[in-house]
Amino acid sequence: MEQRTLHSSSSQVSALQTNKVLRNTYSLLAMTLAFSAVCAVATMAIGISPLASIAMSIGAFVLLFVVHKKADSASGIFWVFAFTGLLGGSLGYTLNYYAGFAGGPQLIAQAFGATALVFFGLSAYALTTKKDFSFMGGFLMIGLIVAIVAAIANIFLQIPAMSLAISAGIVLIMSGFILFDTSRIINGGETNYIRATVSLYLSIYNLFVSILHLLGAFGGDD
Template identity: 35%
Template sequence: MAQYDALQTGAISGARAAEIDQGLRAHMNKVYGTMSVGMLITFAAAWAISGLAVTTDAGLAAAQLPNGTFLTDMGVALYASPLRWVLMFAPLIFVFGFSAMINKMSAATAQIVFYAFAAVMGISISSIFLVFTGTSIAQTFLVTSIAFAGLSLWGYTTKKDLSGMGTFLIMGVIGLIVAMVVNLFLQSGPLAMAISALGVLIFAGLTAYDTQSIKTEYIQHAVHADSEWLGKSAIMGALRLYLDFINMFMFLLQFLGNRE
């Protein structure tokens, strides 16, 4: 935090401070821009896949859901076969692999991999269009966008050091994952609601924390003129905020979404 504090208090002054500040704004614009493109890819993929999974012709249907929705062969493969477990955990495996390999990638390759991950995530969450009404999905997306913007702005502008939250929040994420896996077998409604409530709170905190962390890391590397790192850091920053947004959206959808 030393370089961040120095910039905030004016210890780094003159042309150098102005250069870092201008670079920071460009860096954050790239982070948010890359994240936004990823979000568009995710929801386009989710909508397209859900459309291919459903048919209105009962004669062509391979199966029918309890709500009356007819599934195509593709829909059965995605949502009613063992492949659904692969799709469920594929984004998590993708994230770990991407994080481990990004140092060996060029910035251009990392960006392509990020967009590929966004498409995989879209396929993984495509079932929301079968479970929830389109209107409630849109409303939840709007609520999430407003909350995310406010939390990220606060994380960017606050003078408070949020670094102490990191370990606590990551432990919370690990606990959420364990609880979600357990509830796959228990199928407990109250536990699912508790998981969703905690998920919203944890990823709300991570949104502010990650935003400040991205800002701080940029300043630290810009001071040392680490141009190679700066080329890929925007992609990783976009990935972090993308995951915060997607998870907050999915947990909020459990509360705000109207089921079909």
């Protein structure tokens, strides 16, 4: 009887901890996405150059290591906003490029809407079913490495069809990561909400950019 009570108490504590991580993750994710959007609009307004955009992306990549190192400290929040601000700001050039298309603003809005639909749909599925998607981790990492190598190769090859295939692949991979990361939080695999936020943010960011590229290729017209 005592063992059963202890087990029940332990399960309740675990559930409360999971709910706390989920709540903190989604709150921080919402704030960082909003901050990113503000930074993107700001760099669009000043007409950020391609080089400045690349520099901000590299800066964000460097800060990603700092974020993971500081995730357990009080300063972790500051570094998350610095990271997402730089990455959001780096989008300014890309957004200005697509905004120059006929119906460009609508194209960007469609990409944003599609990204939100995919994220909320997959998150709701993972939260409702509570399935464990940890088995996808290895496949997703291999897929991501293949996509990165292909993207680097295509910088030199410049094959439009390959570029579209890479974007479509990234959409699938990032969708898988949303399921994987949400599942890890639910099942106690990730207990740090800062790391959880960064993982989901990166999935949403890459999902948006890839969907925008696909919509621009099939629906855009300069």
